Each structure stands twice: as structure tokens, then as C-alpha cells.
Amino acid sequence: MKRAIPLAMLLALGLAPAARAANEADYKAAYAAAEAAAKEAASLRHQWTTTISTLATAKKAADGGDFDRATAAAKEAKALAKASIFQATSEKEAWKAMEIR
Amino acid sequence: MRARLSLLLGAISAALVAFALTSAHVVAADKVDPVADAKAFQNFFFQKFPNVKHEDFVNGPYSMNEDLKRQWQEKEEFPPYEFALDAGKEMFATPFKNGKTYADCFPNGGIGIRQNYPYFDEKEGRVVTLELALNRCREANGEAPYSYVKDEMASLTAYMAFTSRGKPMDIKIPDDPRALAAFENGKRYFYTRRGQMNFSCASCHVQSPGERIRAEILAPALGIVNAMPIYRSEWSGMGTTSRRFVTCNSQTRAVPLEPQADEYRDVEYFLSYVANGLPISGPGARP
Numbered sequence: 001m002k003r004a005i006p007l008a009m010l011l012a013l014g015l016a017p018a019a020r021a022a023n024e025a026d027y028k029a030a031y032a033a034a035e036a037a038a039k040e041a042a043s044l045r046h047q048w049t050t051t052i053s054t055l056a057t058a059k060k061a062a063d064g065g066d067f068d069r070a071t072a073a074a075k076e077a078k079a080l081a082k083a084s085i086f087q088a089t090s091e092k093e094a095w096k097a098m099e100i101r
Numbered sequence: 102m103r104a105r106l107s108l109l110l111g112a113i114s115a116a117l118v119a120f121a122l123t124s125a126h127v128v129a130a131d132k133v134d135p136v137a138d139a140k141a142f143q144n145f146f147f148q149k150f151p152n153v154k155h156e157d158f159v160n161g162p163y164s165m166n167e168d169l170k171r172q173w174q175e176k177e178e179f180p181p182y183e184f185a186l187d188a189g190k191e192m193f194a195t196p197f198k199n200g201k202t203y204a205d206c207f208p209n210g211g212i213g214i215r216q217n218y219p220y221f222d223e224k225e226g227r228v229v230t231l232e233l234a235l236n237r238c239r240e241a242n243g244e245a246p247y248s249y250v251k252d253e254m255a256s257l258t259a260y261m262a263f264t265s266r267g268k269p270m271d272i273k274i275p276d277d278p279r280a281l282a283a284f285e286n287g288k289r290y291f292y293t294r295r296g297q298m299n300f301s302c303a304s305c306h307v308q309s310p311g312e313r314i315r316a317e318i319l320a321p322a323l324g325i326v327n328a329m330p331i332y333r334s335e336w337s338g339m340g341t342t343s344r345r346f347v348t349c350n351s352q353t354r355a356v357p358l359e360p361q362a363d364e365y366r367d368v369e370y371f372l373s374y375v376a377n378g379l380p381i382s383g384p385g386a387r388p
Contacts, residue, residue: 045364047356048297080297087294095292098303100138100145 022071027062030074034058037081046088051080133281135274135374138288142375146323150311159327159382161320165311169318173386182259182332182384185252185339189260192253197242203257206238215258215265215381219370220273221280228283228366231258232341249360250347255330255339255384262330262383270327270381272374287371290364291322296353302368317388324376326369328385335388342369 034055041047058073146158153164163170180186193211196202204210208217218231229237235257236246247253274280294301305314306322313319317335329342340348343360346368350357358364 042356045358046295049351049354049356050297052356084297087299091293091295095289095294095301098292098301098307099288100141100307 022067024062024067027058027067027070027074030071030078031055031058031062034074034078034081037078037085041081041084041088044085044088046084046091048080048084051077051084054080133285135281135284138284139375139377143323143378145307146310146321150321156380158321159324159376159379161325161328161385161387162311162318164321166318169388176386180332180384181334181386182330182339185256185259185330185332186263186384188252189256189258189263192257193260197239197244199242201242203235203238206234206241211261212264213268215262215383216268216271217273219366219373221275221277221283221370223275223277223280226279227363228287228370230342230361230366230369231261232343233361233366249341249343251341252339255341255344258330258341259339259384262381265381266383267380269378270324270373270376272370272377274374283367284371284374286364287367287369290368291371296350296355298353300353302349320387322372322375324379324382326372327376327379328382328387330383331385331387333387339384 034051038047038051038055041051054073054077058070058077061067061073062070143155146153147155150158150165157164160170160173163173193203204212208214215231218234219228221227222229232249232254235254236249239246247257274284291302294304302322305319306325310319310321326342329345330339331345332339343365346365347357347360
């Protein structure tokens with residue numbers, strides 16, 4: 001039992017960095033990355049409405065000082081934008097599979 | 102030795118023949134052939150729905166469902182697009198400030214010509230839709246253009262479609278590589294998946310016509326533009342072709358393009374061309 005306490009403390013310390021609350025800098029970095037990906041999707045004319053709305057959610061949360069939520073939303077927006085870029089790229093050829101011949 | 106040689110020669114000849122056949126196929130697949138595309142497109146729907154009369158495809162979901170068709174036929178006695186039609190007729194006849202009218206901008210005074218739109222303008226090198234031609238007419242006569250997604254444009258096109266009812270769609274593709282490219286671009290747009298839902302136009306209107314998507318019955322792609330513009334009960338109002346494309350995009354969670362973007366013009370060109378021979382039925386009414 002005595003041994004278990006320091007072990008638990010070590011474990012808690014080890015996990016601490018991962019559980020750190022996001023700050024404004026984290027949000028700004030995540031938002032900038034999401035915005036860049038969204039711009040690329042737009043240039044391919046394959047933007048998703050959900051990317052735009054998730055970016056807006058991130059901004060709103062940041063304006064309210066909730067950087068945890070803002071950073072999470074910005075990361076989600078980036079993932080959505082990346083998925084739309086993948087769609088645009090793969091569909092350059094994949095559309096032919098659907099064609100009536 | 103001689104047997105081995107003949108075997109080798111035979112194998113080489115077979116390989117050459119196979120190569121020649123494959124390359125011919127690749128070339129054929131890459132060549133833009135609107136006539137073959139239109140034939141394949143129509144055959145697909147005629148075979149998929151052998152009981153639907155060919156000219157009925159232009160009636161969208163009503164061609165797919167008997168109950169819905171009966172309701173629509175009753176509704177047609179007092180059609181919901183009638184107000185738009187009256188407004189369009191009046192707008193069409195009202196002179197601009199300079200005294201000219203829409204009739205001055207179109208062949209045959211704009212009457213009975215819907216089936217020829219969109220067309221490929223060889224001077225400009227791009228597709229011109231009826232909605233675009235109407236706004237160009239307004240601008241050429243010193244009037245502000247109308248919104249492509251609102252009632253005024255829908256009323257004007259409703260009237261022009263009405264004067265062309267029953268006329269077979271008659272879209273030409275001139276022998277111009279730019280026209281063929283526009284057709285091909287429209288085809289690509291039609292089949293390309295977009296939006297978070299990962300839907301293409303074809304996902305609904307080729308793979309699933311007659312099926313329900315939530316409460317709606319999906320219309321076949323064949324003849325879908327022949328009924329434009331449409332009154333949609335869902336919108337409680339009229340919708341132009343532009344509005345229909347924009348809405349379709351939003352429904353798949355894709356950010357719509359600007360109305361009359363090249364892609365929209367091209368997809369209208371493609372859809373209209375493959376519907377050649379089918380009658381104009383616009384303005385339509387949809388649930």
C-alpha cells in the first residue's frame with residue numbers, strides 16, 4: 001500500500017502535461033492551421049459547410065475565453081478541411097467510376 | 102526449334118493484338134462523345150424504369166410514384182406556380198426604361214425558345230443559360246440584374262418555359278473543343294462527390310430515383326431540368342435552376358458555388374443535352 005502511493009503520484013505527474021488546459025497560444029496555432037487547410041479546400045472549390053461552422057464555433061469559444069473548447073473546435077475544423085481536400089483530390093479520378101456508360 | 106519459334110511469334114502477335122485493343126479502348130474512353138453519353142444516359146433510365154413513359158421522366162418524382170402522381174395531377178388544376186406565371190408574363194411584356202423589352206433580346210421574341218437553353222456561345226467560349234441571358238438582357242438595357250435565386254428570375258423563366266411546354270429539349274454542342282470541354286466539365290461536376298455527406302448529384306438522381314430521402318421521393322436525373330423553374334412546397338415559393346443547384350450543394354453540406362458559376366452552367370448544359378428529345382414541362386411543382 002505504502003509503495004502504491006508514490007507510484008500513483010508519479011503516474012499523476014506523468015499525466016499532468018496531457019491534461020493541461022489549452023491557452024490562447026494553443027488556440028491561435030490550432031486556428032491558424034485550420035484556417036490554412038480551409039483556404040486550400042476553398043481554392044479547390046470543395047469546401048464543406050461544417051468546416052466553416054466549426055471554425056466559427058472555435059472563434060466564438062475563444063472570444064468567450066474558453067480556449068479548451070476553442071482549440072478542440074479548431075482541431076476539428078482542420079480535420080474536416082483535410083477530409084474535404086482528400087475528397088477533392090480523390091474525386092479527380094474517382095468520379096469516373098460513377099459515370100453511366 | 103521451328104515449333105518453339107512459331108510459339109514465340111504467336112505469343113508476340115497475341116500480345117500485340119491485346120495491346121492494340123486495350124489502347125483503342127483507352128483512347129475511346131478518354132474521347133468526349135456527347136452523343137454516346139446521351140444515348141447511354143437515356144438508356145440507363147429507360148431500362149431501369151421500363152414502365153415509365155419516356156416523356157414522363159420530365160415530371161420528376163411523379164413519374165416514379167403513382168400516388169404522388171395522382172395528387173400532383175389534382176394540384177395541377179390550380180397550380181401553385183400560377184402567380185409566378187402571371188407575374189412573369191407581365192414582367193416580360195413591360196418595357197424597360199429605354200422602351201425595349203425582353204422580346205428584343207431573344208430569338209422569336211423569347212416565345213417558345215426555352216428548349217434551346219443553355220447554349221454554347223462560341224464568341225465568348227462559355228455556356229449561356231436562360232437565367233444568364235435574361236440578366237444580360239436587363240443589363241444591356243440599363244436595368245439592374247435580378248438575383249439568380251429569387252422570385253423575379255423564377256417568374257420570368259416560368260413564363261418562358263410555359264410558352265415552350267411540350268417542345269423537345271434541343272441543345273446543340275458545336276464542333277468546338279471548348280464546347281466539348283464544357284460538356285465534359287458538367288459531366289464531371291455531376292458525378293463528383295462533394296460535401297461532408299460525400300454525395301454527388303448522381304448519388305441521388307442516378308443511383309436512387311424513386312427512393313425516399315427522408316420524406317421526399319427522389320427525381321430521376323433524366324429530364325430534371327426540363328421542369329425548371331419549380332414551385333416547391335418545401336420552399337413555399339418558386340425556385341430557379343440556380344437555386345436548385347445551390348440547395349442541392351448545401352444539403353450535402355458542401356459550400357455552394359456562386360450562382361451561374363462555370364461549373365453550374367456546365368452541369369446545366371450537360372443535363373440539358375442528355376435530356377434532348379424530352380419535352381419541356383416547366384414550370385413544375387414539387388413537394
